[in-house]
Amino acid sequence: MSTTALLLVLAAAVCHAGWNVVAHGVSRLGTPFLWWGAVASTVLWLPVVPFTGGLGASVGGLAVGAGVSAVLHVVYMTVLQRGYKVGTLSTVYATARGSGPAVSAGLAVLLLGEQLSATAVVGIAVVVAGVVATGLIDRRPTGSPAPRLLHGPSTASTPGAPGPARRRLDPGIAWGLLTGLAIASYTIWDAHALRTWGLSPVSFMVGVTLVEVVFYSASLGRRRGELVAVARAHWPRVLAFGVLSPLSYILVLTAIRTAPVALVAPARETSVVMVAVFGALVLREGSLVKRLAASGVVLGGIALLAL
Template sequence: MSSLAVLIVLSAAVAHAAWNVLAHGVSRIGLPFLWWGAVVSTVLWAGVIPFTGGIGSGGPDGSGDLAGFLLGVGVSGVIHVGYMLVLQRGYATGRLSTVYTTARGTGPTISVVVAVLLLGERPSGIALIGVVAILAGVVAVGLADRGTPGGPDARMAGRRRRIDPGVLWGLLTGVAIATYTIWDAHAVRTWELSPVAFMVGCTLIEIPIYSIALRRRSRELAGVLRRHWPRLLAFGVLSPLSYILVLIAITMAPVALVAPMREISVVLVALFGVVVLREGRPGWRIAASLIVVVGVLLLAL
């Protein structure tokens, strides 16, 4: 895996951690925020398409495969809507670290298995050790949230005797992550699509889907824009940017390496929880984060 690909994936991880912190803060708003997020993302990034190769270089004349583009963004847009809905639901009912860690651990695990079994990718032995280290670190970060006395953990103790709802929503989010990761890798590579145009196409598809689901809450849109426009601008830049960088990376390196490596964002979210949210067991979290860093270094070899 080249140094440039590593840099791109790490940049994606920073952007991804940042927009998830933003999304967690407004998770109870739900659909109105997601609708505006799709609109802002589409508007901000549409102007970049002419400078990033149009829709791509595929097709018989090198001007882009329109049919492949429409199919690719159509399927991906639907998957991303499902991903956003379960993610927001998880953030509204569980804690940031639980949902995020579970989702980001489940997603790459499934992605690696599918990439190896169905896409024929064959990462090196050292890279696979790196994958295992990253996943172990992700699981360890998630375990740090369980059993901490006091604070939000105490009020959820009764529910933990069964199953933490944050874990369930995180697992569903992870399945969605794996699904769109594999599909999008296939679409971008097969039809040689531009990552920027692909991402804009996905967010454009999301708008009418959210509009249908939002029809009973449309009166809330003006208020959400007025109160949260700074968050919406940040979300509109960071959310597409994080995935555009991933799409670029998967044209340069195997999905089986890119998907786990982007989970360095788990470290950033864990540090945010320790420093800003004052979550418990800081030593455990830092140690688990170091395991993830070791895995990233192994992937880069």
Template sequence: MSLFAFTLVVVAAIAHAAWNLASKKASSSGLLFIWLGAVASTVFYLPLAIVDIGLHGLELRSFILGATVSAVLHVAYMFLLQRGYAAGDISVVYPMARGTGPLLTVVFAIVIFGERPPPLALFGALVIVAGVVAIGLAGSVGRRRAASAGLGMPGAAPSRMRAGIIYGLLTGVSIAAYTLWDASVVNGGGVSPLTFMVGCTLGELVLLAPIALRRRAQLVTVWRSFKREAVIVGLLSPLSYILVLWAMQLAPVSLVAPARELSVVLVSLAGWLVYREPNPVQRMVGAVVVLGGVALLAVA
């Protein structure tokens, strides 16, 4: 992977971790918060997309089909992620999702796109997935220990652990689906990452508009409670993915998808330091493993 592509992925990982932490605070708001984030994204990025289209043109058919399918996949991803954050710990849901997603993406990028990453890069990808899973299991172990010690509500910890794992795995499947689809659009459809991402955001607005209109009073309450978080998500969520799509134009999908999981290290640190989630030693060991895998990708 080139240094420039790797830099794009690192910046994207930082932005991705930041918006996920903001989303965690509003996890109980569900689809209404997602819609507000899409509104904020449109306000930020639509003017830039118009300029981009004016400069580079647009393959309309690829744009409409690509953005429509991607919007459906991204709404499913955001919904599962929000539900997971509400039902489980961020340090379980997020690592499980980010571990499953790139693993499936690497496999299908090789099968579907015919990519042949070098052995060192493939090993680095597997190391990253192993580190991510180790971080996720740290939350599970901590919950089980708390439950066995009689801390908290009986049955609550195992229930949150199971919910976190299930939603994490489902979210990972959705990540693999939208990553492979979006890579095919920006690499083969003649659509720039910026314009494509704005099209996806507009699709999300349309898909979720009926829910937002039916629940206007609740929407106002969510905005008043979480407007700062909605703005953060609206700004950083598209930015992180635009950078990833750009990197996918410069490097194989099977390398970019695992490398972006650097964000797991940042979220796991926050889960420990901010949310006081358990078992920090295993989290940090997993984080070091992830960093080692990212380093292997950088030199491959």
């Protein structure tokens, strides 16, 4: 992967980590926050379109590409928000970002005809292993007390529950895996759309968020009355989301126009390093030393991808 593509992906990782921290802090708000996030993303980035390639080579391709991608992104955001409600930030985020690039790399080879060197395959495997380890190293058995989060429901066991603690599948892992499948789906489709129709990353992203507004509007239902309250209480988060979420993916879309998706998808997971450290330092989610060790594995894999 070229130096330029790698720098774009690393910058995207910083933005992605930032908006995921924002999203976790308001995970209980659900659709009203997602609606505002889509509106803010559209309004803030629409004026940039004329200066970044306009609508691209095919208006029809833009409509189809953005429309399908919006559906996949809505599924992704809905599953991710659900995961943040039932699991810790680090577990959900790391599991999703670990499984997503693994599936994306496989699909890129099968569907997009991309080819990978032996070093790249090893790098992808190392990144995925490190990312998954980051989310799993601090798992606790069911029935043991969990650290208190700043936001979100308690994961502690029910008082008086009989029997010794038993391990079971962390719901955060299950939802993280579903999120990873959603990530792979929109990653492969978006790469196909941009390459096939010669689309501009900015106009494509704006098209996606515009369609998302329609979807979220239809799903608000009785919660429409919460929109004003959410805006008043969380407008700084809405603005941060509106800037960082599209920017992170615009950078990725720019990178996959010239670099293989199979390499870009794992490389952007350096964001897990940042989220893992935030989770340990601020949310008190597990051991900082263990998370840094697992993050080091991720960085080692990134180094292999850069060769």
